[in-house]
Amino acid sequence: MGLAGHRLVHGGRAVQAPAVVDDDLLAAVRAYQDLAPLHVPPALALVEAARRVLPGVPHVLCPDTAFHAGLPREAATYALPAEWRRRWGLRRYGFHGLSYARAVRRASELLGRPAAQAHLVLTHLGGGASVCAVRDGRSVDTSMGFTPLEGVPMSKRSGSVDPGMLLWLLSGSRLSLGELREGLEHRSGLLGLSDGLSGDTRELVASGSDAAELALGVFALRVSREIAAAATSLDRLDALVFTGEIGWDQPEVRDAVCRRLALLGIEPPVRGNLDADGFVSPPGARVPVLVIETREELEVAREALAALRIR
Numbered sequence: 097m098g099l100a101g102h103r104l105v106h107g108g109r110a111v112q113a114p115a116v117v118d119d120d121l122l123a124a125v126r127a128y129q130d131l132a133p134l135h136v137p138p139a140l141a142l143v144e145a146a147r148r149v150l151p152g153v154p155h156v157l158c159p160d161t162a163f164h165a166g167l168p169r170e171a172a173t174y175a176l177p178a179e180w181r182r183r184w185g186l187r188r189y190g191f192h193g194l195s196y197a198r199a200v201r202r203a204s205e206l207l208g209r210p211a212a213q214a215h216l217v218l219t220h221l222g223g224g225a226s227v228c229a230v231r232d233g234r235s236v237d238t239s240m241g242f243t244p245l246e247g248v249p250m251s252k253r254s255g256s257v258d259p260g261m262l263l264w265l266l267s268g269s270r271l272s273l274g275e276l277r278e279g280l281e282h283r284s285g286l287l288g289l290s291d292g293l294s295g296d297t298r299e300l301v302a303s304g305s306d307a308a309e310l311a312l313g314v315f316a317l318r319v320s321r322e323i324a325a326a327a328t329s330l331d332r333l334d335a336l337v338f339t340g341e342i343g344w345d346q347p348e349v350r351d352a353v354c355r356r357l358a359l360l361g362i363e364p365p366v367r368g369n370l371d372a373d374g375f376v377s378p379p380g381a382r383v384p385v386l387v388i389e390t391r392e393e394l395e396v397a398r399e400a401l402a403a404l405r406i407r
């Protein structure tokens with residue numbers, strides 16, 4: 097028997113754990129697609145096509161949000177009118193959960209400590225970027241919220257910006273809703289910071305221009321700030337974990353982030369890129385720094401199999 101596993105970035109309230117697809121579930125997911133417009137519509141189109149090509153196998157949706165489903169309420173709640181929160185289900189969900197679930201398991205193997213006892217800060221830096229605090233193996237805070245637009249700057253997405261500025265841009269006839277969305281989702285982040293040069297840190301590091309330096313500087317500041325903030329949810333820091341495409345292949349970014357975190361006992365890495373998951377911190381470092389390759393597809397396979405075994 098076969099099965100097909102699918103990454104679903106936003107499960108909303110419809111899919112809080114890996115679940116086998118049927119028509120009702122897909123209809124429920126469709127209600128959430130505009131909360132992750134870059135991710136969910138193409139994923140749903142793929143699920144529909146895969147169901148037509150492989151009608152005889154179960155299709156399992158594995159949500160990014162599942163890893164954060166148990167966020168403490170202080171971490172999940174926005175300081176907004178309670179009536180709005182109730183009416184529209186406004187809350188912080190968190191994303192990159194498949195990446196974090198696997199990275200926590202790999203980090204605990206490398207640290208020789210059970211995942212259920214691990215206190216970690218992890219950062220997934222790639223097309224999308226986020227930070228997550230893990231306490232006793234569970235997500236207790238994360239930088240992305242209701243949508244994958246909150247938090248640190250990303251390749252082309254803005255991350256958090258002053259909500260008052262967004263209101264100002266929308267008022268009068270400065271920007272339309274469509275223009276604002278397009279700018280925040282496609283022309284911001286590293287690309288916007290570097291004045292359109294690139295959303296890819298490899299090109300920014302190679303460029304060495306003033307605009308590239310500004311982009312990398314803002315990125316390192318925002319990521320290290322979010323890491324320090326995440327650490328306030330932990331009693332101790334067993335390790336800092338870099339993952340995501342940039343986390344994996346950009347030693348200059350890891351170095352710039354770690355240099356800002358001396359107060360947390362983190363030292364600059366002594367190793368560059370690795371061939372396999374491992375340590376980049378010096379031997380005996382007070383806080384080990386780990387680099388773990390993103391393999392979301394392996395986590396999807398694992399979670400999809402587990403979902404079927406339970407049934």
Ligand SMILES: Nc1ncnc2c1ncn2[C@@H]1O[C@H](COP(=O)(O)OP(=O)(O)O)[C@@H](O)[C@H]1O
Nearest residue numbers: 222223224251295296297298341342343345346
């Ligand atoms: N150092 C980097 N290495 C790899 N990808 C990078 C790097 N810096 C930025 N990126 C961007 O991150 C994305 C990684 O690819 P992909 O995995 O498809 O994106 P996503 O994280 O959105 O799933 C690409 O858009 C790429 O341009």
Ligand SMILES: CC(=O)OP(=O)(O)O
Nearest residue numbers: 191192222223224244
């Ligand atoms: C949730 C998210 O932003 O995912 P990605 O980094 O794959 O775009």
Ligand SMILES: [Mg+2]
Nearest residue numbers: 222223224392
């Ligand atoms: Mg990705």
